[in-house]
Structure formats: structure tokens, C-alpha cells
Amino acid sequence: MSTIVVTGADLAPQALELLDGYEMVYAGKTPTEEDMVALCRRHNPVAIIVRYGKVTAAMMDAAPALKVIAKHGTGTDTIDKVAAKARGIEVVAAVGANAAAVAEQSLALMLACAKSVVELNDRMHHGHWDKATHKSLELGSRTVGLVGLGAIGQRFARMADAMGMRVIGFDPYAKDVPDYIKVVDLDTIWRESDVVSLHCPLTDDNRGMLNATALGKCKRGVIIVNTARGGLVDEGALLAAIQAGQVASAGLDSFAIEPLTAGHPFQKQERIVMSPHIGGVTGDAYVNMGVGAARNLLAVLAHA
Missing domain, CATH: 3.40.50.720 (NAD(P)-binding Rossmann-like Domain)
Structure with a gap:
């Protein structure tokens, strides 16, 4: 046998x-x-x-x-x-x-970042009531830039479009892209997006693509979502951009080294919402x- x-x-x-x-x-x-x-x-x-x-x-x-x-x-x-x-x-x-599962996780992380879900929940549990001081981000009419327009990226795009978001995407290999996604180059993704969401495979060519240079081209206050591969992101550059306020928050389901090592600086950063690479685990x-x-x-x- x-x-x-x-x-x-x-x-x-x-x-x-x-x-x-x-x-x-x-x-x-x-x-x-x-x-x-x-x-x-x-x-x-x-x-x-x-x-x-x-x-x-x-x-x-x-x-x-x-x-x-x-x-x-x-x-x-x-x-x-x-x-x-x-x-x-x-x-x-x-x-x-696992396209549906990962796309839904991307949506959950984007919403968690835009609406400060984790932070407000924690403060509520500690007796705070921040209604007079907190303003969340409204995503309708905002631009989401997708890097990767395969099955997961396109499914996420459909959900973002249904929310009234403007959807732009970069993928040199994509075919039959629906008309609600405007295909653009990578520089346009960085420059125009209010949310950047990664949905591409990790290759030698794109390893560390979201680095200090790319983050510096982004709008100040951009949200970063990564449910693809941790190696796409320069983690040190992302942390520095969050600390400097260039990145408002990040929702991450994948990391350069998994499981996340004890004492990783992301663990002390409130504006990073994390899940243990379970986007496809349903x-x-x-x-x-x-x-x-x-x-x-x-x-x-x-x-x-």
C-alpha cells in the first residue's frame, strides 16, 4: 500500500x-x-x-x-x-x-483597526466610557489598496466595494479583474490608499516589499492589513512607522517568524491588532x- x-x-x-x-x-x-x-x-x-x-x-x-x-x-x-x-x-x-475565510479575516482586522475595537473593548472592561473623546474612522468612500488580486484579494475587494470603499489593486499576474477594482501600479497603491491590504504570495522578489521606503510613500495615518505572509513586511520599519504616527494601526495575521517569539516588540504595541495566522482556519x-x-x-x- x-x-x-x-x-x-x-x-x-x-x-x-x-x-x-x-x-x-x-x-x-x-x-x-x-x-x-x-x-x-x-x-x-x-x-x-x-x-x-x-x-x-x-x-x-x-x-x-x-x-x-x-x-x-x-x-x-x-x-x-x-x-x-x-x-x-x-x-x-x-x-x-480558504479564500472566503482569509478575506473575512482581512475585513475583521481592517474594521478592528478603523473602529479601535480591541482598544475600546479593553477600556470598557476597565470602566472607561470614551464616547466624548473617541472618534473612529469611517471607511465608506475611503480607498483600500490591495496587493494581490487572486481569489482572496478579489473576495476581499468585493466586500470592500459593498461597503462603499474605492478599491484599487496591483497584481501583474491577475486576469479577468472585475470592474469595481481599478488596477494601478505599486506606487499608486502606496500613495493613494487609506488602507493597504496584502494578498500576494511570498517570493524572493517581493520579500520585505512593505519597507521604510514604501511606508514613507503612504498617506500619514494609513492602516496596514496583512493576512498573507509575514515576510512581505519589514517588521522593524512597520513598528517605527506606527511609533512615528505614519501608520495609524496595523492588523496582522502573519509574521516573519512564527509562532511570534516571546518579547516581540509588536506585543507591547496597542495599535497593532494580531491573530496567530488563523485567517484560513475555519x-x-x-x-x-x-x-x-x-x-x-x-x-x-x-x-x-
Whole structure:
């Protein structure tokens, strides 16, 4: 019986039904490279489903039968795609499977920042009543700039448009962009946006794209939202921009190093609203991503 290794502790029952006939091996929620190399040597899987951690060349070399690496979700930056291509191993992603979940998280973070939800909640719990002194930001008619117009970016754009926001977007690879999104260059995103929201994959070309230079081009008081990849943001530059008032607030679901390290300066910054990279973690998305990963790898194996 052929084996599939899952870099996680479980998989949706609907996905397991599709994979009936394969031996499933689970690496747990925090598999190290050494753990994965040992599992690959022991089981020689034909496929790996990637939920947590990285997939490296060493793991691929430990599994000579490996034909496909299927991402449980959309972001494939944790997979060494160059090594996979060199070994004839296909890398596939469950594109769009968590689009609704991540877009909703982006909306939640944007609203939390604009309406000071976390700060006001905390003050209310401590007995304060700030009605006479606090003014929140009204988002209707404001401009939101999206970097990345894939399934998640376009879904978020639809919600922002429904709120009466002006939506501009940058994505050199996007096709069939709906007419309520005005496609612009990156400098226009920085210059015109009241809210900047990141929805692109992490590549060597865009790593640290939201740096001091980009933030300096933005409107003073801009809101930054990132539910994509932490590596897109220069965290030191963002913190400095928040402390200087150039950035009013930030809503972040992803970070350069995850989990967030103890004592990280973001933890002491009230104007940064954070969640632990759970934008795509809903019951529905869990099923959709598992089924998507299963179907993708089965399609590859059928032609292998």
C-alpha cells in the first residue's frame, strides 16, 4: 500500500474518504526537518500533504518514491519548489479553498483597526466610557489598496466595494479583474490608499516589499492589513512607522517568524491588532483545503 505523509496531526474526514486505499502517516503539528526525513526514510511516501512546517530537499531525497507535494491551502513558500522541480516532483496548491475565510479575516482586522475595537473593548472592561473623546474612522468612500488580486484579494475587494470603499489593486499576474477594482501600479497603491491590504504570495522578489521606503510613500495615518505572509513586511520599519504616527494601526495575521517569539516588540504595541495566522482556519476552510489537497495529489498520481 502506498503511503501519504501529512505534516500535521489530522485531515478532514472528507479528504480521507478520497484517499481511501493509501496508508496515512501523520507527522504532528510541529514536525522538524529531522522528524520528516526520518518519516520519509521509513515510509517512502508517494505524496506529502503540507499543513505545517517546511518541505526541504533533504526530505525529498529521503523519499525516492515521492511524486507530488500538495499544499493544504494556497501558500507554497514553505516548499522548496526549485528542489522539487529538479527531482521531477510536482507541487500543487488548493487555490481558493480558504479564500472566503482569509478575506473575512482581512475585513475583521481592517474594521478592528478603523473602529479601535480591541482598544475600546479593553477600556470598557476597565470602566472607561470614551464616547466624548473617541472618534473612529469611517471607511465608506475611503480607498483600500490591495496587493494581490487572486481569489482572496478579489473576495476581499468585493466586500470592500459593498461597503462603499474605492478599491484599487496591483497584481501583474491577475486576469479577468472585475470592474469595481481599478488596477494601478505599486506606487499608486502606496500613495493613494487609506488602507493597504496584502494578498500576494511570498517570493524572493517581493520579500520585505512593505519597507521604510514604501511606508514613507503612504498617506500619514494609513492602516496596514496583512493576512498573507509575514515576510512581505519589514517588521522593524512597520513598528517605527506606527511609533512615528505614519501608520495609524496595523492588523496582522502573519509574521516573519512564527509562532511570534516571546518579547516581540509588536506585543507591547496597542495599535497593532494580531491573530496567530488563523485567517484560513475555519471549519469550512479545513474541509475545503483538505479535499483540495487530496484531489490535487490524486490528479498528479493518476498521471504519474
